[in-house]
Amino acid sequence: MPHVRTQDLDITFFETGAQHGKPVLLLHGWPDDPTTWNGVAERLKDRNLRFVIPYLRGFGPTTFRSDSALRTANGGVLAMDAIALMDGLGIERFSVGGHDWGSHIAECLAIGWPDRVERIAQLSSTPRMGGLRTPPFRQSQLYWYQWFMATKRGAEAIAKDPKGFARIQWENWAPQGWFDEATFGAVAKSFENLDWVAITLHSYRVRWEEAEPDPRSLWLEQRVKETKSLSLPAIFIQGKEDGVTPAVMSEAVHQKFSGPFQRILLQNVGHFPQREDPETVARELVVFLEG
Numbered sequence: 001m002p003h004v005r006t007q008d009l010d011i012t013f014f015e016t017g018a019q020h021g022k023p024v025l026l027l028h029g030w031p032d033d034p035t036t037w038n039g040v041a042e043r044l045k046d047r048n049l050r051f052v053i054p055y056l057r058g059f060g061p062t063t064f065r066s067d068s069a070l071r072t073a074n075g076g077v078l079a080m081d082a083i084a085l086m087d088g089l090g091i092e093r094f095s096v097g098g099h100d101w102g103s104h105i106a107e108c109l110a111i112g113w114p115d116r117v118e119r120i121a122q123l124s125s126t127p128r129m130g131g132l133r134t135p136p137f138r139q140s141q142l143y144w145y146q147w148f149m150a151t152k153r154g155a156e157a158i159a160k161d162p163k164g165f166a167r168i169q170w171e172n173w174a175p176q177g178w179f180d181e182a183t184f185g186a187v188a189k190s191f192e193n194l195d196w197v198a199i200t201l202h203s204y205r206v207r208w209e210e211a212e213p214d215p216r217s218l219w220l221e222q223r224v225k226e227t228k229s230l231s232l233p234a235i236f237i238q239g240k241e242d243g244v245t246p247a248v249m250s251e252a253v254h255q256k257f258s259g260p261f262q263r264i265l266l267q268n269v270g271h272f273p274q275r276e277d278p279e280t281v282a283r284e285l286v287v288f289l290e291g
Contacts, residue, residue: 029100
């Protein structure tokens with residue numbers, strides 16, 4: 001697989017679609033990997049779209065170049081990784097589609113580099129611009145895994161069985177029977193990356209101020225908190241059966257966007273729309289990206 005060398009990383013990625021088509025950066029979430037976009041990309045391979053689909057830091061064959069590099073994973077530094085990748089590929093202007101972690105990275109990119117990002121598609125995870133607030137108790141209950149990660153014993157348990165920890169999220173977040181053993185087994189190989197646990201822990205601890213963001217990304221983290229809305233074209237896609245981010249949480253998401261915006265809810269779909277219903281996601285994305 002091709003890779004781009006950045007200051008901190010060797011970023012491995014897939015590239016598919018039209019070689020000279022409109023560039024589209026597709027970003028996976030947690031616990032997942034770039035193959036989450038396979039079904040969508042396959043359905044859109046004949047469109048005038050060039051897809052770049054990387055492994056995020058700490059996943060699969062994307063690796064740190066130095067033992068001394070900070071194992072940080074706040075949205076701002078992940079967005080800086082994405083920009084470094086696109087710089088390495090010589091891509092100036094592009095659109096972004098992001099699921100889960102990728103959803104937040106997409107908005108960080110739009111906020112930090114508004115002259116480069118044409119439009120964003122966010123899947124499953126609602127925007128964090130304006131800052132995160134402590135969720136109500138019912139939502140906090142669904143976020144048990146995030147609070148678990150904030151504890152020493154939780155971190156020790158995850159380090160002992162990272163795949164088991166990831167699997168229970170797949171089981172809880174979407175309707176029963178949505179994935180097979182072969183699919184999870186293949187994706188779980190990406191969690192064998194030696195830095196996966198550290199990256200996972202930091203990502204969730206930092207969002208609740210239990211850890212500090214990467215110092216180089218503080219400018220972007222502050223800008224995200226100060227941003228109330230975005231004006232670029234955007235869509236938000238979510239499954240109605242999402243087991244971790246219920247659809248009610250996105251009812252007011254339109255207030256975060258002052259430009260063209262659409263919220264799309266999918267029937268009988270959970271937290272992984274691009275895996276569970278790639279046909280519909282591909283149909284919605286191509287209309288949006290080619291608009």
